[in-house]
Amino acid sequence: MTTASSADHPTRRDFLFVATGAVAAVGAAAAVWPLVAQMNPDAATIAAGAPIEVDLTPIAEGQDIKVFWRGKPIYISHRTKKQIEEAQKVSLSSLPDPQPDSARVKAGHDQWLVVIGICTHLGCIPIAHEGSYDGFFCPCHGSVYDTSGRIRSGPAPSNLPVPPYTFVSDTKIQIG
Amino acid sequence: MSGPSDFQPTNPALKWIERRLPIMGLVHSSFVAYPTPRNLNYWWTFGAILSMMLALQILTGVILAMHYTPHADMAFKSIELIVRDVNYGWLLRNMHACGASMFFFAVYIHMFRGLYYGSYKEPREILWILGVIIYLLMMATGFMGYVLPWGQMSFWGATVITNLFSAVPYFGESIVTLLWGGYAVGNPTLNRFFSLHYLLPFVIAGVVVLHIWALHVAGQNNPAGVEAKTEKDTVPFTPYATIKDAFGVSCFLLFFAWFIFYMPNYLGDADNYIPANPGVTPAHIVPEWYYLPFYAILRSIPNKLAGVVAMFGAIIILAFLPWLDNARTRSSKYRPLAKQFFWIFVVVCLGLGYLGSQPPEGIYVIAGRILTFLYFAYFLILLPLLSRIETPRPVPNSIADDVLAKHGGKVASVVVALVVAGGLLVGGTQNARAEDHGVAPPGNKWSFSGPMGKFDRGALQRGLKVYKEVCASCHGLSYVAFRNLAEAGGPGYSVAQAAAFASDYKVKDGPDDKGEMFERAGRPADYFPSPFPNENAARAANGGAFPPDLSLITKARSYKRGFPMFLVDFFTQYQEQGPDYVSAVLQGYEDKAPAGFALPEGSYYNKYFPGHAIKMPKPLSDGQVTYDDGAPATVAQYAKDVTTFLMWTAEPHMEARKRLGLQVFVFLILLTGLLYFTKKKVWANAH
Numbered sequence: 001m002t003t004a005s006s007a008d009h010p011t012r013r014d015f016l017f018v019a020t021g022a023v024a025a026v027g028a029a030a031a032v033w034p035l036v037a038q039m040n041p042d043a044a045t046i047a048a049g050a051p052i053e054v055d056l057t058p059i060a061e062g063q064d065i066k067v068f069w070r071g072k073p074i075y076i077s078h079r080t081k082k083q084i085e086e087a088q089k090v091s092l093s094s095l096p097d098p099q100p101d102s103a104r105v106k107a108g109h110d111q112w113l114v115v116i117g118i119c120t121h122l123g124c125i126p127i128a129h130e131g132s133y134d135g136f137f138c139p140c141h142g143s144v145y146d147t148s149g150r151i152r153s154g155p156a157p158s159n160l161p162v163p164p165y166t167f168v169s170d171t172k173i174q175i176g
Numbered sequence: 177m178s179g180p181s182d183f184q185p186t187n188p189a190l191k192w193i194e195r196r197l198p199i200m201g202l203v204h205s206s207f208v209a210y211p212t213p214r215n216l217n218y219w220w221t222f223g224a225i226l227s228m229m230l231a232l233q234i235l236t237g238v239i240l241a242m243h244y245t246p247h248a249d250m251a252f253k254s255i256e257l258i259v260r261d262v263n264y265g266w267l268l269r270n271m272h273a274c275g276a277s278m279f280f281f282a283v284y285i286h287m288f289r290g291l292y293y294g295s296y297k298e299p300r301e302i303l304w305i306l307g308v309i310i311y312l313l314m315m316a317t318g319f320m321g322y323v324l325p326w327g328q329m330s331f332w333g334a335t336v337i338t339n340l341f342s343a344v345p346y347f348g349e350s351i352v353t354l355l356w357g358g359y360a361v362g363n364p365t366l367n368r369f370f371s372l373h374y375l376l377p378f379v380i381a382g383v384v385v386l387h388i389w390a391l392h393v394a395g396q397n398n399p400a401g402v403e404a405k406t407e408k409d410t411v412p413f414t415p416y417a418t419i420k421d422a423f424g425v426s427c428f429l430l431f432f433a434w435f436i437f438y439m440p441n442y443l444g445d446a447d448n449y450i451p452a453n454p455g456v457t458p459a460h461i462v463p464e465w466y467y468l469p470f471y472a473i474l475r476s477i478p479n480k481l482a483g484v485v486a487m488f489g490a491i492i493i494l495a496f497l498p499w500l501d502n503a504r505t506r507s508s509k510y511r512p513l514a515k516q517f518f519w520i521f522v523v524v525c526l527g528l529g530y531l532g533s534q535p536p537e538g539i540y541v542i543a544g545r546i547l548t549f550l551y552f553a554y555f556l557i558l559l560p561l562l563s564r565i566e567t568p569r570p571v572p573n574s575i576a577d578d579v580l581a582k583h584g585g586k587v588a589s590v591v592v593a594l595v596v597a598g599g600l601l602v603g604g605t606q607n608a609r610a611e612d613h614g615v616a617p618p619g620n621k622w623s624f625s626g627p628m629g630k631f632d633r634g635a636l637q638r639g640l641k642v643y644k645e646v647c648a649s650c651h652g653l654s655y656v657a658f659r660n661l662a663e664a665g666g667p668g669y670s671v672a673q674a675a676a677f678a679s680d681y682k683v684k685d686g687p688d689d690k691g692e693m694f695e696r697a698g699r700p701a702d703y704f705p706s707p708f709p710n711e712n713a714a715r716a717a718n719g720g721a722f723p724p725d726l727s728l729i730t731k732a733r734s735y736k737r738g739f740p741m742f743l744v745d746f747f748t749q750y751q752e753q754g755p756d757y758v759s760a761v762l763q764g765y766e767d768k769a770p771a772g773f774a775l776p777e778g779s780y781y782n783k784y785f786p787g788h789a790i791k792m793p794k795p796l797s798d799g800q801v802t803y804d805d806g807a808p809a810t811v812a813q814y815a816k817d818v819t820t821f822l823m824w825t826a827e828p829h830m831e832a833r834k835r836l837g838l839q840v841f842v843f844l845i846l847l848t849g850l851l852y853f854t855k856k857k858v859w860a861n862a863h
């Protein structure tokens with residue numbers, strides 16, 4: 001400011017133009033913020049995404065259920081002995097996205113597999129108990145997941161994600 | 177748009193494009209090199225202001241449409257969700273709703289300017305007619321937009337306006353049925369109005385392009401009313417007109433922001449915060465302020481068909497203006513008689529606007545008829561006559577001569593005129609909500625009033641307690657969720673406290689795996705449960721009366737402020753009619769009705785309730801609710817606290833609105849100041 005005002009006439013004029021332009025540009029940029037922010041989920045949607053509790057008692061061994069959390073299908077499978085074994089004994093090096101089964105279930109609750117049922121390829125919903133690995137099969141482009149929800153073949157790049165969840169008791173989990 | 181341009185870009189890539197699509201040349205010749213008369217005053221900046229308003233309305237409208245649900249059962253609620261839950265939803269909604277008023281305000285100034293300076297005269301007839309078409313389209317768009325919130329005024333406005341077409345002989349009924357898509361205004365009507373409300377602004381934009389094209393062919397008129405002849409008469413559009421328009425737009429934004437952030441409901445009607453009810457008509461049906469003059473004309477004529485014809489005629493007559501006024505001299509500056517009659521005409525229009533807001537009885541009807549006659553007489557008798565008998569003063573030889581004759585800015589007077597005109601015009605709407613509420617409620621000192629107002633946290637917490645222990649047994653609060661109690665600008669509870677508060681409530685959920693509904697403890701995302709499952713149950717339990725939902729009650733109630741208070745309110749930002757009324761009704765019970773007042777069975781006497789007979793028994797008495805913060809347990813304190821609480825439930829983001837308003841004002845004042853000095857610098861060498 002001091003240097004500008006002590007300078008000669010044209011400089012002062014330029015300073016005024018630049019200052020006006022800069023303030024107008026800042027205002028325009030600030031005005032864009034609410035116009036974009038409104039596209040984010042609104043407060044009611046966020047509140048509706050609060051954690052949910054699921055009772056596991058009705059799910060018999062070998063069965064699975066689908067619940068919805070934050071608009072996403074969550075598969076909860078009660079795995080059989082055979083399925084658990086298959087999941088544990090596979091060699092990690094043969095997997096496209098190596099992850100031990102123990103990292104995908106909660107310790108002491110090996111029989112419960114909880115995964116987000118959205119194919120990591122392009123978002124279709126895989127069908128449970130189908131495909132050559134006794135896990136999930138995605139009908140859209142043929143991705144096959146195993147009994148731990150790990151990708152085994154097909155175009156999907158990674159395993160079915162595990163949502164955040166905890167065991168409230170032996171027969172109840174909280175998702176979220 | 178004024179013929180081929182000699183603009184040639186130097187950059188080879190731009191050159192390549194320009195040879196195939198001369199778009200830069202078009203922009204350059206229309207908005208850069210375009211010669212604009214050098215003597216334009218600030219009334220000419222309203223063209224730019226209107227362009228900005230159209231763009232802003234389309235922008236905010238497209239965004240609101242992303243969140244709005246055009247269904248009779250959900251429209252009202254979806255707008256409340258926009259205002260409460262969408263990020264900056266309250267801001268976008270205020271911008272769009274107040275924006276409609278600002279758009280009309282600007283267009284009226286633009287039209288009066290054209291009228292005063294004879295901008296409709298040869299060779300600008302088509303330019304003017306296109307403007308009339310834009311105005312008609314704006315009216316249709318504004319009307320259909322007002323229907324979308326689906327409040328009481330929306331619904332009944334739609335009913336009354338569509339019924340205008342029933343005046344058409346023979347086909348009237350069929351036309352109205354066609355507009356409704358049913359036997360009455362209903363869901364199909366709302367759906368088609370939404371569709372058309374989305375479409376018409378783009379039609380307006382198209383006609384605006386024609387309007388500007390015609391303008392650039394004929395050239396701009398100017399205050400002297402003489403055509404530009406030499407280069408000395410004009411300056412290039414950029415930077416001269418651009419910077420002047422930018423300054424004008426910035427001043428207008430200040431005026432606009434006053435409404436958005438401090439008086440968002442000043443121009444609206446309290447009744448529109450009551451959801452549409454096809455069984456009850458509000459006591460006074462009034463359109464938005466910008467239709468009031470035409471509404472007054474409609475009501476002045478005691479015949480249905482003639483009234484409708486007169487109303488539409490009052491607008492259509494504008495299109496014939498170029499041929500009704502034959503005077504050679506364009507600008508009223510040089511027409512001593514036309515000038516005086518112009519101002520009389522302005523007063524007639526304002527008068528009609530005022531009358532449109534008054535009940536159609538007694539003196540108002542007579543005054544309405546006189547002014548209606550004067551309105552038409554101006555066009556049909558006065559203007560044709562004046563062009564024969566008036567001797568105009570000599571006009572300057574050229575625009576350059578006009579500039580030399582008077583030198584010096586009139587910014588201050590223009591700004592003052594704008595503010596006063598704004599206050600007057602929009603002030604008329606306050607009367608539009610006039611309702612006979614008998615005794616005016618006493619004013620209160622509210623912590624939340626004024627530009628810096630904030631909610632008193634203690635009052636909000638105590639008010640919640642009063643609501644929970646007293647009001648909740650009959651009144652719902654269905655737009656408020658428990659999570660709101662922990663949100664910024666609210667009662668200031670923690671998330672855990674709000675969750676604990678919610679868990680005290682039983683909420684219906686389901687269906688479960690067996691298909692049955694069940695009850696569970698409330699969660700923060702749940703809304704306050706209503707005491708009755710539906711309106712019929714509520715009525716049955718309350719002797720036929722329906723205890724209204726309280727979420728919006730402080731915005732849905734108002735009382736007549738009267739002249740000149742509504743003008744004062746504009747400057748003092750008085751917005752608390754609703755809270756004042758609610759608090760007065762809570763304290764306005766009297767044990768005995770005054771002698772001679774016939775109190776109906778099952779009613780109670782209340783000094784402030786309209787008609788005085790209220791079905792709600794006196795709800796509050798001293799000591800009824802125990803406060804644990806030491807506040808006095810009196811009816812006055814209860815009323816104050818619960819009203820504060822209900823003001824918060826009606827507008828949970830009020831503090832955010834006022835805070836952002838202050839920031840926007842600081843910014844806009846800075847920008848306007850800078851633009852003013854830049855404009856002065858730019859124009860320094862043009863004078």
Ligand code: FES
Pocket residue numbers: 119120121122123124138139140141142143154155156
């Ligand atoms: S989306 Fe599942 S395989 Fe493509």
